[in-house]
Amino acid sequence: MCAKAARGGEGTSPSKYGKELLAGFYRTMTTIRHFEQTVEKCFLEGEIPGFVHLYIGEEAVAAGVMANLRDSDYIQSTHRGHGHAIAKGADLKRMMAEIFGKSTGSCKGKGGSMHIADFGVGMLGANGVVGGGFTIATGAALAHKMQGTDGVAVAFFGDGASNRGTFHEAANMAAAWGLPVIFVCENNKWASTTPYRTTTSVDHIADRAAGYGMPGVVVDGNDVFAVYEGARSLVERARRGEGPALLECKTYRIKGHFVGDPEKYRTKEEVRKVFEETDPIPRFESAVVKARALTRKELDAIDGEAREAVRLALEFARTSPEPEESALFEGLYV
Amino acid sequence: MCAKAARGGEGTSPSKYGKELLAGFYRTMTTIRHFEQTVEKCFLEGEIPGFVHLYIGEEAVAAGVMANLRDSDYIQSTHRGHGHAIAKGADLKRMMAEIFGKSTGSCKGKGGSMHIADFGVGMLGANGVVGGGFTIATGAALAHKMQGTDGVAVAFFGDGASNRGTFHEAANMAAAWGLPVIFVCENNKWASTTPYRTTTSVDHIADRAAGYGMPGVVVDGNDVFAVYEGARSLVERARRGEGPALLECKTYRIKGHFVGDPEKYRTKEEVRKVFEETDPIPRFESAVVKARALTRKELDAIDGEAREAVRLALEFARTSPEPEESALFEGLYV
Amino acid sequence: MSTITFAQATLDAMTEEMARDERVFVMGEDIARQGGIFGQFKGLADRFGTGRVMDTPISETAIVGACIGSALAGMRPVADMHFADFIGVCFDEVLNQMAKIYYMFGGQKSIPMVLRAPDGLVNQAAAQHSQSLEAFFLHIPGLKVVAPSNPADAKGLLKSAIRDDNPVIYFEHKALFSTKGEVPDGDHLVPIGRANVVRKGSDVTLVSYSMTMNHCVKAAEILAGEGIDVELIDLRTISPLDVGTILESVARTTRLVIAHEAVKQGGVGAELAAIVAEEAIDCLDAPIVRVGAPFTPVPFARPLERAYRVTPEKIAEAVRSVM
Amino acid sequence: MSTITFAQATLDAMTEEMARDERVFVMGEDIARQGGIFGQFKGLADRFGTGRVMDTPISETAIVGACIGSALAGMRPVADMHFADFIGVCFDEVLNQMAKIYYMFGGQKSIPMVLRAPDGLVNQAAAQHSQSLEAFFLHIPGLKVVAPSNPADAKGLLKSAIRDDNPVIYFEHKALFSTKGEVPDGDHLVPIGRANVVRKGSDVTLVSYSMTMNHCVKAAEILAGEGIDVELIDLRTISPLDVGTILESVARTTRLVIAHEAVKQGGVGAELAAIVAEEAIDCLDAPIVRVGAPFTPVPFARPLERAYRVTPEKIAEAVRSVM
Numbered sequence A, B: 001m002c003a004k005a006a007r008g009g010e011g012t013s014p015s016k017y018g019k020e021l022l023a024g025f026y027r028t029m030t031t032i033r034h035f036e037q038t039v040e041k042c043f044l045e046g047e048i049p050g051f052v053h054l055y056i057g058e059e060a061v062a063a064g065v066m067a068n069l070r071d072s073d074y075i076q077s078t079h080r081g082h083g084h085a086i087a088k089g090a091d092l093k094r095m096m097a098e099i100f101g102k103s104t105g106s107c108k109g110k111g112g113s114m115h116i117a118d119f120g121v122g123m124l125g126a127n128g129v130v131g132g133g134f135t136i137a138t139g140a141a142l143a144h145k146m147q148g149t150d151g152v153a154v155a156f157f158g159d160g161a162s163n164r165g166t167f168h169e170a171a172n173m174a175a176a177w178g179l180p181v182i183f184v185c186e187n188n189k190w191a192s193t194t195p196y197r198t199t200t201s202v203d204h205i206a207d208r209a210a211g212y213g214m215p216g217v218v219v220d221g222n223d224v225f226a227v228y229e230g231a232r233s234l235v236e237r238a239r240r241g242e243g244p245a246l247l248e249c250k251t252y253r254i255k256g257h258f259v260g261d262p263e264k265y266r267t268k269e270e271v272r273k274v275f276e277e278t279d280p281i282p283r284f285e286s287a288v289v290k291a292r293a294l295t296r297k298e299l300d301a302i303d304g305e306a307r308e309a310v311r312l313a314l315e316f317a318r319t320s321p322e323p324e325e326s327a328l329f330e331g332l333y334v
Numbered sequence C, D: 001m002s003t004i005t006f007a008q009a010t011l012d013a014m015t016e017e018m019a020r021d022e023r024v025f026v027m028g029e030d031i032a033r034q035g036g037i038f039g040q041f042k043g044l045a046d047r048f049g050t051g052r053v054m055d056t057p058i059s060e061t062a063i064v065g066a067c068i069g070s071a072l073a074g075m076r077p078v079a080d081m082h083f084a085d086f087i088g089v090c091f092d093e094v095l096n097q098m099a100k101i102y103y104m105f106g107g108q109k110s111i112p113m114v115l116r117a118p119d120g121l122v123n124q125a126a127a128q129h130s131q132s133l134e135a136f137f138l139h140i141p142g143l144k145v146v147a148p149s150n151p152a153d154a155k156g157l158l159k160s161a162i163r164d165d166n167p168v169i170y171f172e173h174k175a176l177f178s179t180k181g182e183v184p185d186g187d188h189l190v191p192i193g194r195a196n197v198v199r200k201g202s203d204v205t206l207v208s209y210s211m212t213m214n215h216c217v218k219a220a221e222i223l224a225g226e227g228i229d230v231e232l233i234d235l236r237t238i239s240p241l242d243v244g245t246i247l248e249s250v251a252r253t254t255r256l257v258i259a260h261e262a263v264k265q266g267g268v269g270a271e272l273a274a275i276v277a278e279e280a281i282d283c284l285d286a287p288i289v290r291v292g293a294p295f296t297p298v299p300f301a302r303p304l305e306r307a308y309r310v311t312p313e314k315i316a317e318a319v320r321s322v323m
């Protein structure tokens, strides 16, 4: 347990998975991609207000992790929460409406992008406070344990968030109490404008797991199979009552920190190159096609459905009414 | 660096040290012991108010660490701060007066035991907030670095304090920036009424150092030589600009958590046994006498001086005036 | 009715509510093995097991955060802050999570959680172990804040807080734990948001809460001897404030004095004074006077701490000044 | 005089003070590489190097704690909070360390430190990125708290804060950064603790600070058109309060309205109203009216955020209500 972070899930062949699972991976990733591209466009055109952080390029993490979860499992998300919500099964229409600030939104327009949430499917909320979710997920896991279920909770967090003290307190509590929580790090190399390694003292955040007596696994976060396998063993372990774990998914933040970020701290060239080489969606496509696990046609059909679902969500959001001013005063207390 | 915490300094022979150093170890330890016994007595007799946490049984840690420090180095202490202050060279009279709440105290009677401090000798204060000192010591180390000195800072903390998020934030910042700070854990097996291992997820707190890319060393905290050697290499390393480190000193809290603690959570027998077997002062005495490094007579002379210094401190505290009420309103702003 | 200590009253409340509803549990430092620093959890772990009465690491952000998370997942947690002074450690969890989740997420799930915070001056515990910090939480929408002054209210308010579906901060003064008082038997509930007129009077309205109520009772007795008839109101709930009860009283007495142990500047008294100055200034025949701690950290030494304290004498003097 | 933005004014203050005193340095998230989210640190790292302008980990307790420690060791740190909303993360460091060290340790060493906290509503940033939290710090002895409303004060107060030997929290409203104004050339200092009578008037005293001052200026113009002559006071410093200037004004105008963007309940307005109700109630010819945000978290959707805002119209209406 105290050894260096293990590496997991590399080089898995798609053909060992059933079609349904593979189609699910693809549907999740492509839905997120279309959703985020739509949000970006609408934001830049002034339709969406507030702060918006896009998940583009990191879709394999949400898709791979969430394929191991049930509705009754919980996740705690970050400020970059759309992908998590979609992968956990949140309603696209109500999500898009929320991001547009409409009364039909999942938070009735009170939250917006940074507070996207769908408690009905166990998505316990994006969080505007970086690192605010570690302890909340730990508490949800505690509830599972107290209630005698085999449910788990997942806390997503960024490389930047890994340096919040809440990580430490949650990790120790979860490990000391053997709670079924998986801390999933999306190491996308950047915390806003700050490169990962300049403010974080270790190469792999998963190396910190040993200090809590929990497994720490590093996977290629742009390989949905690697993420799926890495998460699977840790989730199963947690369901068996063997306690928490840390999964670090190495990925890259393709877009600016938020929509509108001038991105002066890195070159377009650098980003373009990484994206071309590692974009999880074409990687998945060519892997499954090559392995004859899914055909181009099947993929295109799924992609078309995803595109259509996002289009409908956009239409729903656009045509939904804004909340009445009186709603300001509603819903402060039960 | 990522390996399990190293063990350091065991089995050192006293004869390799000069007399002055040995006498210093003994003077520090025996002064602390007499000081604390006096404080305990005065508290139980109602002369001292407030909360008082005694350092009895842990003297070797302060003595061993501080023997590596200069006046210009800084320490941040804990709620159990008398021993640290004495070992760092704080004035005994003003310390005792402070604990008595007298105007001649080092904090003019405003702080008391839990806020004992003597900035003049680099003792930056006891802290009533458990874990409040990690980041402050890190900042003092940062100042050393910015000022271009080879000074260091030491943050003392308990096993209980190791679970505060501030530990994590300070450790990462110190390691990422290569700051000359040593985190010295006094693992005395108890956090108030709670046994160490029930709330802390690892056997050795030093095992957490690897997660920050810093050395983590475990020593017998009741062996002043082991502490001295363990601290020495880490302090020298920090002075050379090689960054922070964690030193875990295994010790035991002989007294109740605070003076007056009914101690219902453990047996007197358990405590008596540990104390008899591990009390750092007789251990030191027999080691140096056996090695003919210091004689019984020399030890007795030092002990006598320590006893007398504490007696004088007590007299000073007792005969000093309480602050005037008007002092309440003084010294809020510069 | 039985006469019990404040600590016992809170313990009875915990015991009854934990027996009634198995979703209720409690976590904090040194509460299971020790039974709380003030004996307020004594025997609770024996009765309900350490699965529902949990000793935690010294990790206040994890304590509050985990309670929030468990609440989202259907539990009804109680957290113990050990000393209210440490609430700053988990202030973000209180301010940005616990208080906001219900509103910010559009009412998807409320946080039925109680944060118990032993506060106030006792034992010359000095700057970091003596504070009264309730005013911060008056300024945070989404929280309820209570501060009982006696065993009966301690029990009744704690039971109401546990049953409330909103997050409640429960300030319990450390010096009150050992005080005794009569507590109604059975399922005694005190509604949150309702002040208590403890003493009817016609000359001046004196408002307080928590430990300082005891000083006000003494002050009212002193003043009665001088012919000043004090109407004494125990606020009990600090947020939401029972404005109606106060305005009604001030309308009759035409004078208002507010006393609390917390620092005067920016304290709860400021809000009360401001409300009355806004809603009922025409009723007033005198300045609104506040009695609170001076603007310094709590000092350690005996004479300094004594000078720092809000006392019956200081309260009586303030009342005299408006007559 | 030159006309510059608020952001530039703070940058000039930083540049001048860092050039003047090499003990001054600054740390925060995204300030070196990016120059601050609002451009308020642009180019500072190029000029002084990343040894004095440091990008930190996302570790607010370490940021504030390390600044405190460096101050104890002779430095004069400035910390950037990124958004004031995150000050809860390091609230214990502010409340129990930064504010108390000088007093609690008997004056051995003060903490000459500035905590910069960009606050307020901008851009529909919702519940966790829009708050105005200054009232908490009014209630903490040992801190000074300032909140400039224009570029000249921004520069002068920041320079004074950096030179002050006490810890100062510097609230800078996010919507102000891009606003322009005239700033005196050279070593422009604005004293901490001194309010500014921005507009002389005889009918009513209107007190505000930070961004809301701009709304008050507009309200005063509207009201002037209706024949109501407003005396407008920019508080500038929230703690210690310049009570003298306010009492002097109220004594002349006999009416007081206070406006701020923060939640009304428990806000700075409460303390101001309470002071006047205590010290000058006899001067008053009308209720003291406060204008502040309603008691809810900041909502996201456009119409909700609009309804939430304190506007010139709401302020004008409040003033009319006391005439």
Ligand SMILES: Cc1ncc(C[n+]2csc(CCOP(=O)(O)OP(=O)(O)O)c2C)c(N)n1
Pocket (backbone or CB within 6 Å): A078, A079, A080, A128, A129, A130, A131, A157, A158, A159, A160, A161, A162, A186, A188, A190, A191, A192, A253, A257, D029, D058, D060, D082, D086, D089
């Ligand atoms: C406590 C806190 N500090 C700072 C911020 C401002 N902030 C928002 S996102 C962000 C960077 C987060 O980086 P990371 O955790 O790596 O997530 P990523 O954006 O890369 O997904 C920062 C500094 C915040 N929201 N909360």
Ligand SMILES: Cc1ncc(C[n+]2csc(CCOP(=O)(O)OP(=O)(O)O)c2C)c(N)n1
Pocket (backbone or CB within 6 Å): B078, B079, B080, B128, B129, B130, B131, B157, B158, B159, B160, B161, B162, B186, B188, B190, B191, B192, B253, B257, C029, C058, C060, C082, C086, C089
């Ligand atoms: C933030 C905070 N939480 C809780 C406490 C109460 N408290 C004081 S000492 C203590 C136990 C500390 O244990 P440890 O760190 O092991 O130090 P030791 O007392 O054993 O020296 C606790 C819980 C506190 N002072 N500060």
Ligand SMILES: [Mg+2]
Pocket (backbone or CB within 6 Å): A158, A159, A160, A186, A187, A188, A189, A190, A191, A192, A253
């Ligand atoms: Mg990142």
Ligand SMILES: [Mg+2]
Pocket (backbone or CB within 6 Å): B158, B159, B160, B186, B187, B188, B189, B190, B191, B192, B253
């Ligand atoms: Mg301990």
